[in-house]
Amino acid sequence: MPSLDPAIAEVRLAVRNALVAVPETRVIVGLSGGADSLALTAAVAFEATKLGMSVVAAVVDHGLQSGSDAVAQRAATQARELDVEAMVLAIEVDDQHPDGPEAAARAARYAALARFAAAENATAVLLGHTLDDQAETVLLGLARGSGAASLQGMAPSRQDGDGMLWLRPLLTVRRATTVAFCAASALPFWNDPHNLDTRYARVRVRTQALPVLEAEIGPGIAEALARTAEQLREDAEAFDEMIHETIEDIVEHAxxxxxxxxxxxxxxxxxxxxxxxxxxxxxxxxxxxxxxxxxxxxxxxxxxxxxxxxxxxxxxxxxxxxxxxxxxx
Incomplete structure:
Protein backbone atom coordinates (compact mmCIF):
# COMPACT_ATOMS: atom_id res chain seq x y z
CA MET A 1 0.00 0.00 0.00
CA PRO A 2 1.55 3.33 -1.06
CA SER A 3 2.34 5.78 1.74
CA LEU A 4 0.30 8.95 2.09
CA ASP A 5 2.00 12.11 0.87
CA PRO A 6 3.26 14.08 3.91
CA ALA A 7 1.51 17.29 2.81
CA ILE A 8 -1.84 15.50 2.47
CA ALA A 9 -1.35 13.85 5.85
CA GLU A 10 -0.52 17.16 7.55
CA VAL A 11 -3.49 19.06 6.13
CA ARG A 12 -5.93 16.24 6.84
CA LEU A 13 -4.73 15.96 10.44
CA ALA A 14 -5.17 19.70 10.99
CA VAL A 15 -8.70 19.53 9.60
CA ARG A 16 -9.54 16.41 11.64
CA ASN A 17 -8.43 18.13 14.84
CA ALA A 18 -10.65 21.13 14.07
CA LEU A 19 -13.73 19.14 13.08
CA VAL A 20 -13.87 17.07 16.26
CA ALA A 21 -15.12 20.20 18.07
CA VAL A 22 -18.03 20.63 15.64
CA PRO A 23 -21.42 18.96 16.16
CA GLU A 24 -22.11 16.25 13.60
CA THR A 25 -24.01 18.37 11.14
CA ARG A 26 -23.52 20.62 8.13
CA VAL A 27 -20.39 22.76 7.65
CA ILE A 28 -19.45 25.44 5.12
CA VAL A 29 -15.99 25.76 3.54
CA GLY A 30 -14.93 29.10 2.10
CA LEU A 31 -13.41 28.30 -1.30
CA SER A 32 -11.62 30.76 -3.59
CA GLY A 33 -9.91 28.26 -5.87
CA GLY A 34 -6.47 29.11 -4.50
CA ALA A 35 -4.16 26.43 -3.08
CA ASP A 36 -5.02 27.08 0.58
CA SER A 37 -8.80 26.90 0.28
CA LEU A 38 -8.69 24.08 -2.30
CA ALA A 39 -6.51 21.94 -0.03
CA LEU A 40 -8.85 22.75 2.85
CA THR A 41 -11.92 21.76 0.83
CA ALA A 42 -10.38 18.46 -0.26
CA ALA A 43 -9.31 17.62 3.30
CA VAL A 44 -12.71 18.55 4.73
CA ALA A 45 -14.42 16.41 2.11
CA PHE A 46 -12.28 13.45 3.19
CA GLU A 47 -12.55 13.95 6.97
CA ALA A 48 -16.15 15.12 7.24
CA THR A 49 -17.47 11.97 5.59
CA LYS A 50 -15.90 9.85 8.33
CA LEU A 51 -17.50 12.10 10.97
CA GLY A 52 -20.97 11.94 9.45
CA MET A 53 -20.98 15.60 8.38
CA SER A 54 -22.24 17.14 5.17
CA VAL A 55 -20.15 19.83 3.48
CA VAL A 56 -20.96 22.78 1.23
CA ALA A 57 -18.30 24.89 -0.48
CA ALA A 58 -19.18 28.58 -0.68
CA VAL A 59 -17.33 30.36 -3.48
CA VAL A 60 -17.51 34.13 -3.07
CA ASP A 61 -17.28 36.15 -6.29
CA HIS A 62 -16.35 39.73 -5.35
CA GLY A 63 -16.63 40.88 -8.95
CA LEU A 64 -13.45 42.94 -8.52
CA GLN A 65 -11.57 41.44 -11.47
CA SER A 66 -12.45 40.73 -15.05
CA GLY A 67 -13.37 37.07 -15.38
CA SER A 68 -13.95 36.57 -11.65
CA ASP A 69 -17.23 34.80 -12.40
CA ALA A 70 -15.40 32.17 -14.47
CA VAL A 71 -12.85 31.67 -11.69
CA ALA A 72 -15.66 31.19 -9.18
CA GLN A 73 -17.48 28.69 -11.39
CA ARG A 74 -14.27 26.72 -11.94
CA ALA A 75 -13.69 26.52 -8.19
CA ALA A 76 -17.27 25.35 -7.67
CA THR A 77 -16.78 22.66 -10.32
CA GLN A 78 -13.62 21.44 -8.57
CA ALA A 79 -15.54 21.18 -5.30
CA ARG A 80 -18.24 19.10 -6.96
CA GLU A 81 -15.55 16.82 -8.41
CA LEU A 82 -14.51 16.27 -4.79
CA ASP A 83 -18.12 15.23 -4.03
CA VAL A 84 -18.77 18.50 -2.21
CA GLU A 85 -21.87 20.58 -2.82
CA ALA A 86 -20.94 24.06 -4.04
CA MET A 87 -22.60 27.44 -4.39
CA VAL A 88 -21.26 30.64 -5.94
CA LEU A 89 -22.12 33.76 -3.94
CA ALA A 90 -21.92 36.93 -6.03
CA ILE A 91 -21.47 39.99 -3.82
CA GLU A 92 -20.95 43.74 -4.13
CA VAL A 93 -18.01 45.41 -2.40
CA ASP A 94 -18.34 48.87 -0.91
CA ASP A 95 -15.82 50.98 -2.84
CA GLN A 96 -16.22 53.78 -0.27
CA HIS A 97 -15.17 51.67 2.72
CA PRO A 98 -13.12 53.88 5.08
CA ASP A 99 -10.44 51.21 5.58
CA GLY A 100 -9.83 50.60 1.89
CA PRO A 101 -10.59 47.88 -0.67
CA GLU A 102 -9.02 44.96 1.23
CA ALA A 103 -11.14 45.64 4.31
CA ALA A 104 -14.23 46.20 2.18
CA ALA A 105 -13.80 42.89 0.37
CA ARG A 106 -13.15 41.06 3.64
CA ALA A 107 -16.23 42.53 5.33
CA ALA A 108 -18.45 41.72 2.36
CA ARG A 109 -17.05 38.18 2.12
CA TYR A 110 -17.59 37.36 5.79
CA ALA A 111 -21.11 38.81 5.71
CA ALA A 112 -21.97 36.68 2.67
CA LEU A 113 -20.54 33.53 4.27
CA ALA A 114 -22.44 34.18 7.50
CA ARG A 115 -25.75 34.64 5.65
CA PHE A 116 -25.17 31.53 3.55
CA ALA A 117 -24.20 29.40 6.55
CA ALA A 118 -27.32 30.49 8.43
CA ALA A 119 -29.51 29.71 5.41
CA GLU A 120 -27.92 26.26 5.15
CA ASN A 121 -28.45 25.59 8.88
CA ALA A 122 -24.72 25.02 9.20
CA THR A 123 -22.97 25.19 12.55
CA ALA A 124 -19.47 26.09 11.34
CA VAL A 125 -17.62 27.95 8.61
CA LEU A 126 -14.08 26.81 7.78
CA LEU A 127 -11.55 29.24 6.32
CA GLY A 128 -8.23 28.47 4.64
CA HIS A 129 -5.85 30.88 6.38
CA THR A 130 -2.40 29.37 6.91
CA LEU A 131 0.52 29.96 9.26
CA ASP A 132 1.96 32.33 6.66
CA ASP A 133 -1.24 34.40 6.70
CA GLN A 134 -0.99 34.52 10.49
CA ALA A 135 2.60 35.74 10.37
CA GLU A 136 1.66 38.47 7.89
CA THR A 137 -1.23 39.57 10.09
CA VAL A 138 1.00 39.83 13.16
CA LEU A 139 3.67 41.79 11.29
CA LEU A 140 1.06 44.19 9.92
CA GLY A 141 -0.30 44.66 13.44
CA LEU A 142 3.20 45.36 14.73
CA ALA A 143 3.69 47.99 12.05
CA ARG A 144 0.44 49.73 13.05
CA GLY A 145 1.63 49.90 16.66
CA SER A 146 -1.89 49.32 17.96
CA GLY A 147 -0.95 47.09 20.87
CA ALA A 148 -1.30 43.48 21.88
CA ALA A 149 -4.81 43.15 20.45
CA SER A 150 -3.54 43.58 16.90
CA LEU A 151 -0.70 41.10 17.49
CA GLN A 152 -3.02 38.26 18.48
CA GLY A 153 -3.61 37.51 14.82
CA MET A 154 -6.48 35.27 13.79
CA ALA A 155 -8.06 32.88 16.28
CA PRO A 156 -8.16 29.23 15.17
CA SER A 157 -11.70 29.05 16.55
CA ARG A 158 -14.25 31.67 17.53
CA GLN A 159 -18.01 31.80 17.95
CA ASP A 160 -19.86 34.90 16.79
CA GLY A 161 -22.89 36.53 18.38
CA ASP A 162 -25.24 34.35 16.35
CA GLY A 163 -23.63 31.15 17.59
CA MET A 164 -21.82 30.40 14.33
CA LEU A 165 -18.44 28.72 14.78
CA TRP A 166 -15.63 30.09 12.59
CA LEU A 167 -12.69 27.72 12.22
CA ARG A 168 -9.23 28.19 10.70
CA PRO A 169 -7.78 24.66 10.79
CA LEU A 170 -4.65 25.49 8.77
CA LEU A 171 -3.08 28.12 11.04
CA THR A 172 -0.37 25.58 11.92
CA VAL A 173 0.22 24.68 8.25
CA ARG A 174 2.62 26.52 5.92
CA ARG A 175 1.42 27.84 2.58
CA ALA A 176 4.00 25.67 0.82
CA THR A 177 2.31 22.63 2.33
CA THR A 178 -1.08 23.49 0.80
CA VAL A 179 0.63 23.93 -2.57
CA ALA A 180 2.28 20.51 -2.13
CA PHE A 181 -1.11 19.04 -1.12
CA CYS A 182 -2.67 20.26 -4.37
CA ALA A 183 0.25 18.96 -6.42
CA ALA A 184 0.06 15.54 -4.77
CA SER A 185 -3.71 15.47 -5.27
CA ALA A 186 -3.57 16.63 -8.91
CA LEU A 187 -5.65 19.68 -8.06
CA PRO A 188 -4.81 22.66 -10.28
CA PHE A 189 -5.29 25.87 -8.29
CA TRP A 190 -5.86 29.52 -9.15
CA ASN A 191 -3.19 32.14 -8.50
CA ASP A 192 -4.95 35.39 -7.59
CA PRO A 193 -3.13 38.27 -9.35
CA HIS A 194 -3.97 40.47 -6.37
CA ASN A 195 -1.49 38.37 -4.39
CA LEU A 196 1.32 39.96 -6.42
CA ASP A 197 -0.03 43.53 -6.42
CA THR A 198 2.34 45.53 -4.23
CA ARG A 199 -0.19 48.33 -3.81
CA TYR A 200 -1.52 46.19 -0.97
CA ALA A 201 0.38 46.24 2.34
CA ARG A 202 -0.14 42.52 2.92
CA VAL A 203 1.41 41.70 -0.45
CA ARG A 204 4.47 43.83 0.37
CA VAL A 205 4.81 42.00 3.69
CA ARG A 206 4.47 38.63 1.94
CA THR A 207 6.79 39.25 -1.00
CA GLN A 208 9.31 41.71 0.47
CA ALA A 209 9.34 42.13 4.26
CA LEU A 210 9.13 38.51 5.40
CA PRO A 211 11.69 37.21 2.87
CA VAL A 212 14.14 39.92 4.00
CA LEU A 213 13.60 38.99 7.65
CA GLU A 214 14.15 35.32 6.85
CA ALA A 215 17.34 36.14 4.93
CA GLU A 216 18.82 38.58 7.42
CA ILE A 217 17.74 37.11 10.76
CA GLY A 218 17.38 33.46 9.90
CA PRO A 219 14.68 30.89 9.13
CA GLY A 220 11.69 30.39 11.37
CA ILE A 221 10.43 33.99 11.43
CA ALA A 222 6.93 33.04 10.29
CA GLU A 223 6.66 30.33 12.95
CA ALA A 224 7.94 32.74 15.62
CA LEU A 225 5.35 35.36 14.68
CA ALA A 226 2.59 32.73 14.79
CA ARG A 227 3.77 31.59 18.25
CA THR A 228 3.69 35.21 19.41
CA ALA A 229 0.07 35.49 18.28
CA GLU A 230 -0.86 32.31 20.13
CA GLN A 231 0.77 33.47 23.37
CA LEU A 232 -0.87 36.89 23.20
CA ARG A 233 -4.28 35.29 22.62
CA GLU A 234 -3.76 33.26 25.78
CA ASP A 235 -2.91 36.46 27.68
CA ALA A 236 -5.95 38.22 26.21
CA GLU A 237 -8.26 35.38 27.25
CA ALA A 238 -6.96 35.66 30.82
CA PHE A 239 -7.49 39.43 30.81
CA ASP A 240 -10.99 39.04 29.36
CA GLU A 241 -11.91 36.60 32.12
CA MET A 242 -10.66 39.06 34.73
CA ILE A 243 -12.64 41.89 33.12
CA HIS A 244 -15.87 39.91 33.09
CA GLU A 245 -15.38 38.98 36.74
CA THR A 246 -14.85 42.66 37.64
CA ILE A 247 -17.07 44.66 35.34
CA GLU A 248 -20.49 44.18 36.94
CA ASP A 249 -19.27 45.52 40.27
CA ILE A 250 -17.71 48.72 38.94
CA VAL A 251 -20.02 49.83 36.10
CA GLU A 252 -23.33 51.65 36.40
CA HIS A 253 -25.69 52.97 33.77
CA ALA A 254 -25.79 56.75 33.54
Whole structure:
Protein backbone atom coordinates (compact mmCIF):
# COMPACT_ATOMS: atom_id res chain seq x y z
CA MET A 1 0.00 0.00 0.00
CA PRO A 2 1.55 3.33 -1.06
CA SER A 3 2.34 5.78 1.74
CA LEU A 4 0.30 8.95 2.09
CA ASP A 5 2.00 12.11 0.87
CA PRO A 6 3.26 14.08 3.91
CA ALA A 7 1.51 17.29 2.81
CA ILE A 8 -1.84 15.50 2.47
CA ALA A 9 -1.35 13.85 5.85
CA GLU A 10 -0.52 17.16 7.55
CA VAL A 11 -3.49 19.06 6.13
CA ARG A 12 -5.93 16.24 6.84
CA LEU A 13 -4.73 15.96 10.44
CA ALA A 14 -5.17 19.70 10.99
CA VAL A 15 -8.70 19.53 9.60
CA ARG A 16 -9.54 16.41 11.64
CA ASN A 17 -8.43 18.13 14.84
CA ALA A 18 -10.65 21.13 14.07
CA LEU A 19 -13.73 19.14 13.08
CA VAL A 20 -13.87 17.07 16.26
CA ALA A 21 -15.12 20.20 18.07
CA VAL A 22 -18.03 20.63 15.64
CA PRO A 23 -21.42 18.96 16.16
CA GLU A 24 -22.11 16.25 13.60
CA THR A 25 -24.01 18.37 11.14
CA ARG A 26 -23.52 20.62 8.13
CA VAL A 27 -20.39 22.76 7.65
CA ILE A 28 -19.45 25.44 5.12
CA VAL A 29 -15.99 25.76 3.54
CA GLY A 30 -14.93 29.10 2.10
CA LEU A 31 -13.41 28.30 -1.30
CA SER A 32 -11.62 30.76 -3.59
CA GLY A 33 -9.91 28.26 -5.87
CA GLY A 34 -6.47 29.11 -4.50
CA ALA A 35 -4.16 26.43 -3.08
CA ASP A 36 -5.02 27.08 0.58
CA SER A 37 -8.80 26.90 0.28
CA LEU A 38 -8.69 24.08 -2.30
CA ALA A 39 -6.51 21.94 -0.03
CA LEU A 40 -8.85 22.75 2.85
CA THR A 41 -11.92 21.76 0.83
CA ALA A 42 -10.38 18.46 -0.26
CA ALA A 43 -9.31 17.62 3.30
CA VAL A 44 -12.71 18.55 4.73
CA ALA A 45 -14.42 16.41 2.11
CA PHE A 46 -12.28 13.45 3.19
CA GLU A 47 -12.55 13.95 6.97
CA ALA A 48 -16.15 15.12 7.24
CA THR A 49 -17.47 11.97 5.59
CA LYS A 50 -15.90 9.85 8.33
CA LEU A 51 -17.50 12.10 10.97
CA GLY A 52 -20.97 11.94 9.45
CA MET A 53 -20.98 15.60 8.38
CA SER A 54 -22.24 17.14 5.17
CA VAL A 55 -20.15 19.83 3.48
CA VAL A 56 -20.96 22.78 1.23
CA ALA A 57 -18.30 24.89 -0.48
CA ALA A 58 -19.18 28.58 -0.68
CA VAL A 59 -17.33 30.36 -3.48
CA VAL A 60 -17.51 34.13 -3.07
CA ASP A 61 -17.28 36.15 -6.29
CA HIS A 62 -16.35 39.73 -5.35
CA GLY A 63 -16.63 40.88 -8.95
CA LEU A 64 -13.45 42.94 -8.52
CA GLN A 65 -11.57 41.44 -11.47
CA SER A 66 -12.45 40.73 -15.05
CA GLY A 67 -13.37 37.07 -15.38
CA SER A 68 -13.95 36.57 -11.65
CA ASP A 69 -17.23 34.80 -12.40
CA ALA A 70 -15.40 32.17 -14.47
CA VAL A 71 -12.85 31.67 -11.69
CA ALA A 72 -15.66 31.19 -9.18
CA GLN A 73 -17.48 28.69 -11.39
CA ARG A 74 -14.27 26.72 -11.94
CA ALA A 75 -13.69 26.52 -8.19
CA ALA A 76 -17.27 25.35 -7.67
CA THR A 77 -16.78 22.66 -10.32
CA GLN A 78 -13.62 21.44 -8.57
CA ALA A 79 -15.54 21.18 -5.30
CA ARG A 80 -18.24 19.10 -6.96
CA GLU A 81 -15.55 16.82 -8.41
CA LEU A 82 -14.51 16.27 -4.79
CA ASP A 83 -18.12 15.23 -4.03
CA VAL A 84 -18.77 18.50 -2.21
CA GLU A 85 -21.87 20.58 -2.82
CA ALA A 86 -20.94 24.06 -4.04
CA MET A 87 -22.60 27.44 -4.39
CA VAL A 88 -21.26 30.64 -5.94
CA LEU A 89 -22.12 33.76 -3.94
CA ALA A 90 -21.92 36.93 -6.03
CA ILE A 91 -21.47 39.99 -3.82
CA GLU A 92 -20.95 43.74 -4.13
CA VAL A 93 -18.01 45.41 -2.40
CA ASP A 94 -18.34 48.87 -0.91
CA ASP A 95 -15.82 50.98 -2.84
CA GLN A 96 -16.22 53.78 -0.27
CA HIS A 97 -15.17 51.67 2.72
CA PRO A 98 -13.12 53.88 5.08
CA ASP A 99 -10.44 51.21 5.58
CA GLY A 100 -9.83 50.60 1.89
CA PRO A 101 -10.59 47.88 -0.67
CA GLU A 102 -9.02 44.96 1.23
CA ALA A 103 -11.14 45.64 4.31
CA ALA A 104 -14.23 46.20 2.18
CA ALA A 105 -13.80 42.89 0.37
CA ARG A 106 -13.15 41.06 3.64
CA ALA A 107 -16.23 42.53 5.33
CA ALA A 108 -18.45 41.72 2.36
CA ARG A 109 -17.05 38.18 2.12
CA TYR A 110 -17.59 37.36 5.79
CA ALA A 111 -21.11 38.81 5.71
CA ALA A 112 -21.97 36.68 2.67
CA LEU A 113 -20.54 33.53 4.27
CA ALA A 114 -22.44 34.18 7.50
CA ARG A 115 -25.75 34.64 5.65
CA PHE A 116 -25.17 31.53 3.55
CA ALA A 117 -24.20 29.40 6.55
CA ALA A 118 -27.32 30.49 8.43
CA ALA A 119 -29.51 29.71 5.41
CA GLU A 120 -27.92 26.26 5.15
CA ASN A 121 -28.45 25.59 8.88
CA ALA A 122 -24.72 25.02 9.20
CA THR A 123 -22.97 25.19 12.55
CA ALA A 124 -19.47 26.09 11.34
CA VAL A 125 -17.62 27.95 8.61
CA LEU A 126 -14.08 26.81 7.78
CA LEU A 127 -11.55 29.24 6.32
CA GLY A 128 -8.23 28.47 4.64
CA HIS A 129 -5.85 30.88 6.38
CA THR A 130 -2.40 29.37 6.91
CA LEU A 131 0.52 29.96 9.26
CA ASP A 132 1.96 32.33 6.66
CA ASP A 133 -1.24 34.40 6.70
CA GLN A 134 -0.99 34.52 10.49
CA ALA A 135 2.60 35.74 10.37
CA GLU A 136 1.66 38.47 7.89
CA THR A 137 -1.23 39.57 10.09
CA VAL A 138 1.00 39.83 13.16
CA LEU A 139 3.67 41.79 11.29
CA LEU A 140 1.06 44.19 9.92
CA GLY A 141 -0.30 44.66 13.44
CA LEU A 142 3.20 45.36 14.73
CA ALA A 143 3.69 47.99 12.05
CA ARG A 144 0.44 49.73 13.05
CA GLY A 145 1.63 49.90 16.66
CA SER A 146 -1.89 49.32 17.96
CA GLY A 147 -0.95 47.09 20.87
CA ALA A 148 -1.30 43.48 21.88
CA ALA A 149 -4.81 43.15 20.45
CA SER A 150 -3.54 43.58 16.90
CA LEU A 151 -0.70 41.10 17.49
CA GLN A 152 -3.02 38.26 18.48
CA GLY A 153 -3.61 37.51 14.82
CA MET A 154 -6.48 35.27 13.79
CA ALA A 155 -8.06 32.88 16.28
CA PRO A 156 -8.16 29.23 15.17
CA SER A 157 -11.70 29.05 16.55
CA ARG A 158 -14.25 31.67 17.53
CA GLN A 159 -18.01 31.80 17.95
CA ASP A 160 -19.86 34.90 16.79
CA GLY A 161 -22.89 36.53 18.38
CA ASP A 162 -25.24 34.35 16.35
CA GLY A 163 -23.63 31.15 17.59
CA MET A 164 -21.82 30.40 14.33
CA LEU A 165 -18.44 28.72 14.78
CA TRP A 166 -15.63 30.09 12.59
CA LEU A 167 -12.69 27.72 12.22
CA ARG A 168 -9.23 28.19 10.70
CA PRO A 169 -7.78 24.66 10.79
CA LEU A 170 -4.65 25.49 8.77
CA LEU A 171 -3.08 28.12 11.04
CA THR A 172 -0.37 25.58 11.92
CA VAL A 173 0.22 24.68 8.25
CA ARG A 174 2.62 26.52 5.92
CA ARG A 175 1.42 27.84 2.58
CA ALA A 176 4.00 25.67 0.82
CA THR A 177 2.31 22.63 2.33
CA THR A 178 -1.08 23.49 0.80
CA VAL A 179 0.63 23.93 -2.57
CA ALA A 180 2.28 20.51 -2.13
CA PHE A 181 -1.11 19.04 -1.12
CA CYS A 182 -2.67 20.26 -4.37
CA ALA A 183 0.25 18.96 -6.42
CA ALA A 184 0.06 15.54 -4.77
CA SER A 185 -3.71 15.47 -5.27
CA ALA A 186 -3.57 16.63 -8.91
CA LEU A 187 -5.65 19.68 -8.06
CA PRO A 188 -4.81 22.66 -10.28
CA PHE A 189 -5.29 25.87 -8.29
CA TRP A 190 -5.86 29.52 -9.15
CA ASN A 191 -3.19 32.14 -8.50
CA ASP A 192 -4.95 35.39 -7.59
CA PRO A 193 -3.13 38.27 -9.35
CA HIS A 194 -3.97 40.47 -6.37
CA ASN A 195 -1.49 38.37 -4.39
CA LEU A 196 1.32 39.96 -6.42
CA ASP A 197 -0.03 43.53 -6.42
CA THR A 198 2.34 45.53 -4.23
CA ARG A 199 -0.19 48.33 -3.81
CA TYR A 200 -1.52 46.19 -0.97
CA ALA A 201 0.38 46.24 2.34
CA ARG A 202 -0.14 42.52 2.92
CA VAL A 203 1.41 41.70 -0.45
CA ARG A 204 4.47 43.83 0.37
CA VAL A 205 4.81 42.00 3.69
CA ARG A 206 4.47 38.63 1.94
CA THR A 207 6.79 39.25 -1.00
CA GLN A 208 9.31 41.71 0.47
CA ALA A 209 9.34 42.13 4.26
CA LEU A 210 9.13 38.51 5.40
CA PRO A 211 11.69 37.21 2.87
CA VAL A 212 14.14 39.92 4.00
CA LEU A 213 13.60 38.99 7.65
CA GLU A 214 14.15 35.32 6.85
CA ALA A 215 17.34 36.14 4.93
CA GLU A 216 18.82 38.58 7.42
CA ILE A 217 17.74 37.11 10.76
CA GLY A 218 17.38 33.46 9.90
CA PRO A 219 14.68 30.89 9.13
CA GLY A 220 11.69 30.39 11.37
CA ILE A 221 10.43 33.99 11.43
CA ALA A 222 6.93 33.04 10.29
CA GLU A 223 6.66 30.33 12.95
CA ALA A 224 7.94 32.74 15.62
CA LEU A 225 5.35 35.36 14.68
CA ALA A 226 2.59 32.73 14.79
CA ARG A 227 3.77 31.59 18.25
CA THR A 228 3.69 35.21 19.41
CA ALA A 229 0.07 35.49 18.28
CA GLU A 230 -0.86 32.31 20.13
CA GLN A 231 0.77 33.47 23.37
CA LEU A 232 -0.87 36.89 23.20
CA ARG A 233 -4.28 35.29 22.62
CA GLU A 234 -3.76 33.26 25.78
CA ASP A 235 -2.91 36.46 27.68
CA ALA A 236 -5.95 38.22 26.21
CA GLU A 237 -8.26 35.38 27.25
CA ALA A 238 -6.96 35.66 30.82
CA PHE A 239 -7.49 39.43 30.81
CA ASP A 240 -10.99 39.04 29.36
CA GLU A 241 -11.91 36.60 32.12
CA MET A 242 -10.66 39.06 34.73
CA ILE A 243 -12.64 41.89 33.12
CA HIS A 244 -15.87 39.91 33.09
CA GLU A 245 -15.38 38.98 36.74
CA THR A 246 -14.85 42.66 37.64
CA ILE A 247 -17.07 44.66 35.34
CA GLU A 248 -20.49 44.18 36.94
CA ASP A 249 -19.27 45.52 40.27
CA ILE A 250 -17.71 48.72 38.94
CA VAL A 251 -20.02 49.83 36.10
CA GLU A 252 -23.33 51.65 36.40
CA HIS A 253 -25.69 52.97 33.77
CA ALA A 254 -25.79 56.75 33.54
CA UNK A 255 -28.00 59.17 31.64
CA UNK A 256 -27.27 58.64 27.91
CA UNK A 257 -24.29 56.49 28.76
CA UNK A 258 -22.39 54.52 31.35
CA UNK A 259 -20.01 55.20 34.25
CA UNK A 260 -17.10 53.38 35.88
CA UNK A 261 -15.78 53.62 39.42
CA UNK A 262 -12.56 55.65 39.69
CA UNK A 263 -11.45 53.81 42.83
CA UNK A 264 -11.87 50.42 41.18
CA UNK A 265 -9.98 51.52 38.08
CA UNK A 266 -7.17 53.01 40.18
CA UNK A 267 -6.84 49.75 42.13
CA UNK A 268 -6.03 47.80 38.99
CA UNK A 269 -2.70 47.72 37.12
CA UNK A 270 -2.51 49.88 33.99
CA UNK A 271 -2.86 46.95 31.58
CA UNK A 272 -6.15 45.81 33.12
CA UNK A 273 -7.41 49.37 33.69
CA UNK A 274 -6.89 50.26 30.02
CA UNK A 275 -8.57 47.06 28.86
CA UNK A 276 -11.59 47.80 31.07
CA UNK A 277 -11.91 51.29 29.59
CA UNK A 278 -11.71 49.96 26.02
CA UNK A 279 -14.16 47.17 26.83
CA UNK A 280 -16.71 49.57 28.34
CA UNK A 281 -16.60 51.96 25.39
CA UNK A 282 -16.74 49.17 22.82
CA UNK A 283 -19.63 47.40 24.57
CA UNK A 284 -21.70 50.54 25.12
CA UNK A 285 -20.99 52.56 21.97
CA UNK A 286 -19.61 50.02 19.49
CA UNK A 287 -16.32 51.86 18.86
CA UNK A 288 -12.68 51.03 19.56
CA UNK A 289 -10.41 53.45 21.39
CA UNK A 290 -6.88 53.99 20.15
CA UNK A 291 -3.92 53.73 22.50
CA UNK A 292 -3.63 57.52 22.83
CA UNK A 293 -7.36 57.92 23.51
CA UNK A 294 -7.26 55.19 26.15
CA UNK A 295 -4.29 56.81 27.89
CA UNK A 296 -6.06 60.19 27.95
CA UNK A 297 -9.14 58.67 29.58
CA UNK A 298 -6.94 56.81 32.07
CA UNK A 299 -5.44 60.15 33.11
CA UNK A 300 -8.88 61.07 34.46
CA UNK A 301 -8.22 58.30 36.97
CA UNK A 302 -4.50 58.51 37.65
CA UNK A 303 -3.64 62.17 36.96
CA UNK A 304 -6.80 64.11 37.76
CA UNK A 305 -6.29 67.88 37.88
CA UNK A 306 -9.72 69.16 36.93
CA UNK A 307 -9.41 68.66 33.17
CA UNK A 308 -12.60 68.83 31.15
CA UNK A 309 -14.39 66.22 29.02
CA UNK A 310 -12.46 64.21 26.45
CA UNK A 311 -13.99 63.80 23.01
CA UNK A 312 -13.94 60.19 21.81
CA UNK A 313 -15.49 58.35 18.86
CA UNK A 314 -19.28 58.29 19.44
CA UNK A 315 -18.98 59.49 23.05
CA UNK A 316 -17.21 61.76 25.52
CA UNK A 317 -15.56 60.94 28.85
CA UNK A 318 -15.48 63.12 31.96
CA UNK A 319 -14.82 62.70 35.64
CA UNK A 320 -17.77 63.33 37.93
CA UNK A 321 -16.90 62.78 41.57
CA UNK A 322 -15.75 59.23 42.02
CA UNK A 323 -16.77 58.03 38.56
CA UNK A 324 -15.69 58.27 34.92
CA UNK A 325 -18.84 58.99 32.93
CA UNK A 326 -19.08 58.11 29.25
CA UNK A 327 -21.90 59.94 27.45
CA UNK A 328 -23.13 59.45 23.89
CA UNK A 329 -22.43 62.29 21.48
Missing amino acids: EAGISVSVAALAANPAALRNRILRFVVDSEFGVSLSRSQTVEVARLVTDWSGQGPIDLPACSARRAGGRIVFTAR
